Amino acid sequence: MPAHRVADLCAALAVVALGLLATWQAAVIPASPIYAQVGPKVIPYLVAAGLVVLGLLLTVQAVRGGWSQNIEELREAPPLNIRSLGLLLAGLLANIVLIVPFGFTVAATVQFALVAAAFGSRAHLRNLLLAFVVALAAYTLFVKLLGVNIGAGLVEGLVFGSPD
Amino acid sequence: MDALSGLAMGFGHALSLANLGWALLGCFLGTAIGVLPGIGPALTIALLLPITFSVNATGAFILFCGVFYGAMYGGSTTSILLNTPGESGSIITSLEGAKMARHGRAGPALATSAIGSFVAGTVGTLGIAFLGPVVVDLALQLGPAEYFSLMVLCFVTVSAVLGGSALRGLTSLFFGLLLGLVGIDLQTGQPRLTFGIPELLDGVNVVLVAVALFAVGETLYLAWRHVEGKAEVLPVGSIMMSKSDLKRSFWPWIRGAGLGFPFGVMPAGGTEMPTMLSYYVERKLARPEAQKEFGTTGAIEGVAGPEAANNAAAAGILVPMLTLGLPTSATAAIMLSAFQSYGIQPGPLLFTSQAELVWTLIASLFLANVMLVVLNLPLVGLWARILKIPQPQLYAGILVFATIGTYGISNSVVDLFLLYGIGIIAMFMRRFDFPVAPVVIGMILGPMAEQAMRQALTISQGDWATFVTRPVSLCILLVALAALAGPRLYAAWLRRVAASRPIGS
Numbered sequence: 001m002p003a004h005r006v007a008d009l010c011a012a013l014a015v016v017a018l019g020l021l022a023t024w025q026a027a028v029i030p031a032s033p034i035y036a037q038v039g040p041k042v043i044p045y046l047v048a049a050g051l052v053v054l055g056l057l058l059t060v061q062a063v064r065g066g067w068s069q070n071i072e073e074l075r076e077a078p079p080l081n082i083r084s085l086g087l088l089l090a091g092l093l094a095n096i097v098l099i100v101p102f103g104f105t106v107a108a109t110v111q112f113a114l115v116a117a118a119f120g121s122r123a124h125l126r127n128l129l130l131a132f133v134v135a136l137a138a139y140t141l142f143v144k145l146l147g148v149n150i151g152a153g154l155v156e157g158l159v160f161g162s163p164d
Numbered sequence: 165m166d167a168l169s170g171l172a173m174g175f176g177h178a179l180s181l182a183n184l185g186w187a188l189l190g191c192f193l194g195t196a197i198g199v200l201p202g203i204g205p206a207l208t209i210a211l212l213l214p215i216t217f218s219v220n221a222t223g224a225f226i227l228f229c230g231v232f233y234g235a236m237y238g239g240s241t242t243s244i245l246l247n248t249p250g251e252s253g254s255i256i257t258s259l260e261g262a263k264m265a266r267h268g269r270a271g272p273a274l275a276t277s278a279i280g281s282f283v284a285g286t287v288g289t290l291g292i293a294f295l296g297p298v299v300v301d302l303a304l305q306l307g308p309a310e311y312f313s314l315m316v317l318c319f320v321t322v323s324a325v326l327g328g329s330a331l332r333g334l335t336s337l338f339f340g341l342l343l344g345l346v347g348i349d350l351q352t353g354q355p356r357l358t359f360g361i362p363e364l365l366d367g368v369n370v371v372l373v374a375v376a377l378f379a380v381g382e383t384l385y386l387a388w389r390h391v392e393g394k395a396e397v398l399p400v401g402s403i404m405m406s407k408s409d410l411k412r413s414f415w416p417w418i419r420g421a422g423l424g425f426p427f428g429v430m431p432a433g434g435t436e437m438p439t440m441l442s443y444y445v446e447r448k449l450a451r452p453e454a455q456k457e458f459g460t461t462g463a464i465e466g467v468a469g470p471e472a473a474n475n476a477a478a479a480g481i482l483v484p485m486l487t488l489g490l491p492t493s494a495t496a497a498i499m500l501s502a503f504q505s506y507g508i509q510p511g512p513l514l515f516t517s518q519a520e521l522v523w524t525l526i527a528s529l530f531l532a533n534v535m536l537v538v539l540n541l542p543l544v545g546l547w548a549r550i551l552k553i554p555q556p557q558l559y560a561g562i563l564v565f566a567t568i569g570t571y572g573i574s575n576s577v578v579d580l581f582l583l584y585g586i587g588i589i590a591m592f593m594r595r596f597d598f599p600v601a602p603v604v605i606g607m608i609l610g611p612m613a614e615q616a617m618r619q620a621l622t623i624s625q626g627d628w629a630t631f632v633t634r635p636v637s638l639c640i641l642l643v644a645l646a647a648l649a650g651p652r653l654y655a656a657w658l659r660r661v662a663a664s665r666p667i668g669s
Contacts, residue, residue: 018339118559
């Protein structure tokens with residue numbers, strides 16, 4: 001079986017799996033003590049069943065030859081760029097890891113530099129500087145002017161004093 | 165309240181300094197994000213949703229609608245100068261528009277699309293003002309059963325009729341419905357689909373999902389397909405339209421607006437179909453010497469018509485949103501959730517219970533249109549400069565602001581995991597051509613549909629036949645069925661006709 005059909009088949013099976021996951025979650029919804037004409041489980045079961053059926057139909061379509069190959073935009077798309085995607089995912093991960101211990105500015109600066117590198121920028125030092133300024137400005141705007149807390153930490157403490 | 169007195173009141177409020185300011189800010193932001201590839205109005209309004217905590221409802225909606233209209237204006241600039249349409253509605257504009265730009269006529273192309281957008285936006289807003297109250301009168305007669313059927317129709321049209329494949333569209337819709345189910349069931353208080361995670365009891369945040377789909381997923385997919393190299397921005401030149409340009413644009417503007425608005429109003433809320441139709445109509449109707457320009461040097465009719473159709477359809481989308489509370493595009497769905505965060509129930513009662521808000525909003529749309537044409541014609545050079553922001557820093561900035569928008573809501577790392585997780589799913593959805601707009605619509609409209617369904621079944625004492633025995637509800641469901649099966653039956657019929665006819669005749 002050609003690679004694109006295997007890929008389509010995986011996508012179709014992922015939809016089936018999502019449907020099964022939803023079915024399991026619908027099954028564990030506690031029975032309601034309050035009387036209701038339509039209980040809390042009805043719609044979740046319907047949606048889960050819908051996903052399973054759609055997934056199975058997609059599976060049939062994938063086995064019969066798949067759909068990706070019939071779409072011009074996908075057929076002519078450039079191949080997977082592992083370096084770009086990897087750097088971008090690293091940027092997302094860095095943000096999750098850094099935001100609690102070090103605060104928004106540090107996390108955003110690292111994320112910015114990694115994402116910019118993912119899209120081919122080589123001026124890493126300039127990106128870090130730019131990111132630092134943009135992040136600190138955004139922090140000031142959101143926390144000090146709009147009153148939306150987006151995560152204080154190391155740098156914020158140095159600039160604005162420790163949070164009260 | 166009839167349209168004229170409503171408008172009179174609306175203009176009275178809209179002309180206040182604060183509301184004019186919100187409209188101008190919205191138009192400015194909207195044009196900028198419309199110009200920037202990679203961000204659209206749905207994402208921007210989602211990121212702006214937190215202002216609903218500190219700004220009054222009227223101001224916030226004027227801002228949102230300014231962004232919505234502005235993005236339509238800005239989108240055409242990108243498709244003409246960069247030949248990469250930012251959103252589906254401007255794909256057709258780029259066909260002729262980019263060809264005109266390549267032959268040194270970028271200026272007239274930009275001018276005709278800005279003026280066309282103005283004409284269509286004004287026609288469309290007039291349509292909202294005069295059609296809105298009529299739809300409201302009809303809608304007030306509908307019960308929960310009819311409402312549920314209308315929502316089903318809406319689901320079918322946004323997922324199965326538009327886009328490449330009904331199967332993939334419906335899958336996206338059901339994924340959205342599933343996300344909408346997460347959290348405490350309002351009627352019985354039971355936790356649903358929370359996987360035992362306490363953070364999920366409040367449900368999945370709309371902003372989070374919108375940002376994940378439109379910012380994170382999109383950026384991930386762009387990285388997946390990344391190739392080194394720069395996009396070429398074509399020069400603008402003079403924006404003056406010659407007399408013949410104006411003459412050739414006038415009727416396409418009017419026809420485009422006339423074509424686009426009804427498409428937007430019907431719960432088929434797409435801008436692809438009317439823009440495409442307008443393109444074919446203008447190509448057919450163009451004079452022979454103009455017809456030669458189609459597909460070669462770029463014909464101005466092919467920019468004026470579709471661009472007008474695009475904006476009129478966008479205005480039309482506001483009709484079902486304001487009168488029925490039915491969103492037919494991702495942007496409208498997010499605006500609807502803003503209504504909910506003010507505790508305002510969108511629907512037919514909006515025109516009576518929130519008359520001031522609705523008419524001020526409609527009046528502001530007229531003002532926004534005037535602002536936009538002023539912002540877009542003389543300042544087009546400024547917008548063209550935005551296109552020169554280098555890609556790496558642009559996408560890095562988008563992701564940083566996406567994170568702020570999400571983390572700012574809850575300060576919870578669980579939300580960041582959800583954001584990036586749904587973003588990765590969205591990346592695969594792009595890879596396998598699953599549309600993302602139905603996810604947002606399913607997520608926001610799904611809970612409303614469930615509520616309407618339960619109300620209808622409570623009234624009918626559990627009799628499911630209520631949806632098909634009430635005539636209006638049955639009719640709407642039949643239309644939905646026709647919309648789902650019609651195109652397939654038609655294609656099958658075409659195949660049969662083609663097969664029964666001998667080759668060569």
